[in-house]
Amino acid sequence: MRKHPEFISGLTAGIPIGLGYLSVSFGFGITAVRLGISVFSAFIISLTNLTSAGQAQGVEIIAAGGTLIEMALVQLVINMRYALMAISLSQNLDKSFTLRHRFIAAYGITDEIFAVCSTRKKPVTPSYMYGIIIVSSFGWTLGTVLGAAAGELLPAELISAMGIMLYGMFIAIIVPPAAENRKILLVILFACALSVVCKYLLTFISGGFAVIICGVTASLLGAWLFPVKEEEKK
Amino acid sequence: MSIVLYIIVMAGVTYLIRMIPFAFFRKKISSAFLRSFLFYIPYAVLAAMTFPAIFYSTGKPVTAAVGTAVALGLAYFRLPLIAVALAASLAAFGTGFLV
Secondary structure, X not given: OXXXXXHHHHHHXXXXXXXXXXXXXXXXXXXXXXXXXXXXXXXXXXXXXXXXXXXXXXXXXXXXXXXXXXXXXXXXXXXXXXXXXXXXXXXXXXXXXXXXXXXXXXXXXXXHHHHHHHOOOOOEOHHHHHHHHXXXXXXXXXXXXXXXXXXXXXXXXXXXXXXOHHHHHHHHHHHHHHHHOHHHXXXXXXXHHHHHHHHHOOOOOOHHHHHHHHHHHHHHXXXXXXXXXXXXXX | OOHHHHHHHHHHHHHHHHHHHHXXXXXXXXXXXXXXXXXXXXXXXXXXXXXXXXXXXXXXXXHHHHHHHHHHHHHHOOOOHHHHHHHHHHHHHHHHHHO
């Protein structure tokens, strides 16, 4: 154990993330099965994607029989934030982080792992990041399988009620910054308004594309009307 | 269409978005407009995904509305993600017995 202090400290840092993922991905597993996706497919999706919002929208597209182009564009837009996080994180890497390690560790750039890695005082080593990723990915896939399998065992009312879990998590992510920053709040309200218009008036736009259109339009408007100064970012 | 194709596209795109900038990017983005746009994207996308879809997430708009209200309230007081998600779910579940 003493030989791998970085890996061990990564595993330790990953525990709260893994536990959090376990309960949230339980909701994803339930949703996936309810949409007609098998337990095994749900497991593979969670293992290969390791992301909540992208997966939640992805299974909707699969269930609706959307096109592969729609799938690719939706993942691109929803997960675009990871590109930004990857750029930010790439500035604080240890020298031992060779290209090969970057190819592997890129898999584990999520909101929470990014938050933990980017707030670390020391430069991030591959071992440290692998430690976090292993625990987090384990929690995420285990939760998915448990949720997908339990979907058939738990009472229907409970399963229905758990359908709101992922959305609850999204609210928990966006509300605190919106309460502090009026610009973020306005962009969020604009995105919601557009989304409602798409849902009830522009019904020919499929769900996945609607998310892209609303998200990109609201962000462009935000960038145009309320440019962000460097110090506002966390 | 086979689910295998969907999963390959989904996982492939998601990986490339993370990998390309992580492996190859060395500079800082200088355009203030682009930085602002990227800063707002996660909030705008999550908001568009959540509303109005959340009201259909439990099968009954009333239970979903109660769950949403609970989530908004607890999120405002900065409770952890898990607490907010579970409480929203429990509130929706409890309301299901009343309506």
